[in-house]
Amino acid sequence: MVFFKNQFANVVEWEEFRDDMIFWKWNNREIKKGSRLIIQPGQDAIFINNGKIEGIFQEEGDYNIESQIIPFLSTLKGFKFGFNSGMRVEVLFVNTKEFTVKWGTKNAINIPSPQLPGGIPVRANGTFNFKVNDYIALIDKIAGVKNSYLVEDVKIRITSILDQLLMKWISKEGKDMFNLQANAFEIAQGIKTDLDMQIIDSGMTITGFNIISFNYPKEIQDMITKTASHGMIGDLQRYQQVSMTDGIASGKVKGGGTAADMAGMMMGMGMAGQMMKNMNQMQDQSGGQQAPNEGNQAQNAPDQAGQASSGEGKIPNFCPNCGEKTSGGNFCSNCGQKLV
Template sequence: MSFFRNQFANVVEWEEFRDDMIFWKWSNREIKKGSRLIIRPGQDAIFINNGKIEGIFHDEGDYNIASEIIPFLSTLKGFKFGFNSGMRVEVLFVNTKEFTVKWGTKSAIHIPTPQLPGGLPIRANGTFNFKVNDYVALIDKIAGVKESYFVDDIKLRMTSILDQLLMKWISKEGKDMFNLQANAFEIAQGIREDMDMQIINDGITITGFNVMSFNYPEEIQEMITRTASHSMVGDLQRYQQISMTDGIASGKVQGGGAASDMAGMMMGMNIANEMLKNMNKGKNTTDQPAPSAPPAQANNDESDNTDGGKQKPNFCPNCGTKTSGGNFCSNCGHKLV
């Protein structure tokens, strides 16, 4: 009799529950009359007989299996408990919540780019989300041969293909390799769709994928930062000049003291000259002074003291009075020309 007591269960429940468990299978025991089924929040209970789903129960609660569960099982609804006999079934408990997994590249991914023959080494990190969405596929592909399944199992499977997917979607045409964060959403959407296609046949779906950051090697990140900070200056030659000036001023380039002071002065002069050039370019040509008008033509009667080409005398020949430029003497009225 002790043998039968050990083989029968009074309570069917998720005995080894963990937050990172996707499912756990209650098996290798028979259910006797009077046994109870306990379903906790966030769990579904699936009764399986000979590999076939007999019934799925979603609502949390404490149920009497004989009176509240068996009547709803597809082929076992007529089962009658007999003396020392029980019902042998498996109960698969599934965690119904959406799981969040952190991911990160283990080593740098070398993205082909014309600027760097060996490829641009990039690391990335973020999160992805998944949940169980098809119990039939889950049992057929995974739960049929496993007693339990964990988040780490999914993470290991997804991260094994993540490097290839990152390379695929980063290398899409039109991406600025030195500003990938601007395209993070588009890259993440493409990766999510591809990951979902890889795992959806197992009854699991990828509900979200996010790229938190792209990380460049230190020297490349410094170059990106410097290029952005000096973008207002102009061409590469100008950038190199300022880089050298910065190096002297900071002491990284030999020549402190007076050399550093001279570097600072040169930088100030260069910036001032650049500002003046920009100001001159912005001036409108209409701001130039208008040409002066030609001088008005002098009166014929008074120009060069002439009349008809004859020179007027400086003194009146009749009375000797100094002339004033008129045609007649102002003292005696004598005609001067």
């Protein structure tokens, strides 16, 4: 009696269901008269006899196998249950949902780059999506030899070739190695197509592939950040000025005497130099043109000055050459300038 209890089944259903299980095979038992088939939401039930698909049932529900299932099986339509014998078939339950899997590179991928002879070490992470889409291929390649299959099994297969595909699509011409995030969508689409070709023969398809971020080593990331800062500021001199200003404001440049004074002097010299440069540029742009009356005024100035000095003959109170106070003589006692 124990033999018949273990070998015959009253209910055929997915007994070991897990959310991360792609398929599970009910086998090694016979279905007896009056047995039921239970299909839960998100499941398909595939009847298999001698490795051949007999029927696929996709609607959830509770079915009487003898009256509602057998009449739809390919070669078992006329099967009759005996008193001590049942129907020996395998039932493959397939999870029909789309699975989402997180991925990440275990080791940095060295992407060839002319900027760095040894390549740029890059890590990446994201997600990919897949689902079962071909039951015949699934049974032929996987379910024919396995009783169950997990998402982790697919993830291992995908990640084993992911590094090569990342290197292939990142190295495509025209990619900015220091701003890969800008090309993340294009790179992801190329990888998605290649991954789909890798697993399509197993009855599954890649429905989506996303790259969330690219990550560089700290040294390279610091270099990228500094390069971007230089580009935003415009040139190295201005970058140094801003860095010095930030240092004083944050308190990193301290020492009320030498350090702070030197910083202030450098900033002042830099600002004065920049002002002179701007003034020269303005003069160059004006083309050296004078106002309409400037020329005549400049020509008349010496004559007027001469008339004033010769007509009056009065000794000025201060030397027009050096500014020294005069002492009443005809010549400046400081610089020797003639006063009258």
